[in-house]
Amino acid sequence: MRRQYKRALITGATSGIGEAFADILPASTDLILTGRNAEKLGALQERLAVGGRAIEIIETDLRSPTDRKKLISRSESLETDLFVNNAGLGFFSHFTETPADDEAAMVDVNVVAVHELTHALLPGMIERAKQTGERAGLIIVSSVIGHLPMPYFATYAATKAFDLALAEGLAEELSREPVDILALCPGATATDFQARAGAPNDMFDRAESSISVARKAMRALGRRRVLVSQLPMRFGLSYNTAIHRIASSGAHAYFKRLMRHGPKE
Numbered sequence: 360m361r362r363q364y365k366r367a368l369i370t371g372a373t374s375g376i377g378e379a380f381a382d383i384l385p386a387s388t389d390l391i392l393t394g395r396n397a398e399k400l401g402a403l404q405e406r407l408a409v410g411g412r413a414i415e416i417i418e419t420d421l422r423s424p425t426d427r428k429k430l431i432s433r434s435e436s437l438e439t440d441l442f443v444n445n446a447g448l449g450f451f452s453h454f455t456e457t458p459a460d461d462e463a464a465m466v467d468v469n470v471v472a473v474h475e476l477t478h479a480l481l482p483g484m485i486e487r488a489k490q491t492g493e494r495a496g497l498i499i500v501s502s503v504i505g506h507l508p509m510p511y512f513a514t515y516a517a518t519k520a521f522d523l524a525l526a527e528g529l530a531e532e533l534s535r536e537p538v539d540i541l542a543l544c545p546g547a548t549a550t551d552f553q554a555r556a557g558a559p560n561d562m563f564d565r566a567e568s569s570i571s572v573a574r575k576a577m578r579a580l581g582r583r584r585v586l587v588s589q590l591p592m593r594f595g596l597s598y599n600t601a602i603h604r605i606a607s608s609g610a611h612a613y614f615k616r617l618m619r620h621g622p623k624e
Contacts, residue, residue, distance in 0.1 A: 362581075364388045364441035364496060366413075368434050370421065370476070371446030373399035376500060376545060379569035380443050381407060383577065388441070389413040391434055395420050421446050421472035422464050431479040438487055441496040442480055444473050444522075449515035462514050469518035473499060474525065481529075481538070488537035495538040496580050499526040503546045503587055523585070530584040539581035545572045545588045 366389040371377035373394035381390055386409060393416075394400050400416040408414045417433060419426045434442075448468040450461050477497065484495035504512060505519030526542030533540065547566040572588045579586040 362494060362496075366391065366437055366439050367441035367443060368439045368480070369393070369443040369445060370419070370430075370472075373403065376543075376569045376572050377443065377445040378403065379573035380445065380498075380576075383570060383573050384441075386410055386412050389415075389437075391415045391417065391437060391439065393417045393419040393421075393430060393446070422467040427472055427475055431476060434476075434480055435483055438483075439480060440484055440487060440493070441498075442476070442484065443498045443500070444477060445498070445500040446472065447500060447502075447519075449512065451511050451515075453511065454513050457514075465514050465518055469515070470521050473522055477525070477529075481533075485533070485536050485538050493537070494581065497526075497529075497538060497540045498543050498576055498580060499523075499541070500543045500545070501526065503544050505544060506587075527584055540584065541576060541580045542585045543572070543576045543579075543588065544586060 363385065367380070367384055368391040369377050369380050370393045372381050372390075372392035373396045377394070381392060381403060384390065389412060390407065392400055392403060392414065395418065397416075397418045400418060404414045404416045415433070415437065417430055419430050421427060421430075446468060448465050450457055450465065452461075454462075477499070481495075481497060484497070488495040499522050501522040502516075502519040504516045505521075505523040507516065509516040523542045523544065526540055530540040530542075545567070567588060575588050576586060
């Protein structure tokens, strides 16, 4: 980790990668932890609240616009300088057979909430960083699936592609601002996600630990813009990534010129 953060907001903190981030951040970093399970949040707070460390838990259902607004208001008042936008929801199933409410829930949690929270909190994080001379941090948790279309995970893959594109676009757009932005793309990770998603167990063979993913992300923050956490997957995606970088570099330059000078007549 390149710097010590004063206060971190972690969504989806009650299990998996979100809980791992809470575990690895130093005791000098106060925490705002969110999730839908109040009992698990309380246990996490009790376990991590040592040495006067301030830990606020906020029971939050990110599918709810009301809950999202409450979380934004509280996080702003506590002056977050590290935001781990981690909460995610997925279902492994036939698209045409998945209930519409489940499809909408994936979009609400993985797209709407990610966008809404980032849009609301990032300006304040940047402004506070300017005042203190430090750098803020934003990690948006995407997935290796966000790089590739995926049958039976079609909507989930599409939502994670959004998260990846949002993080990469913001990292370029805000490259002159005091904020480090990382798109974290885990591969198979040892969490309860596969059970909740209904995915086959063999999809998660050779799964990486959540702690390993979180540690790699904190080392990468401020050094890279996209991290595919598993090395074999990183090599597998390297060709697609190289083509993407070449194509997008020209687009970045064009749109930056457009914003500076306006379109040519």
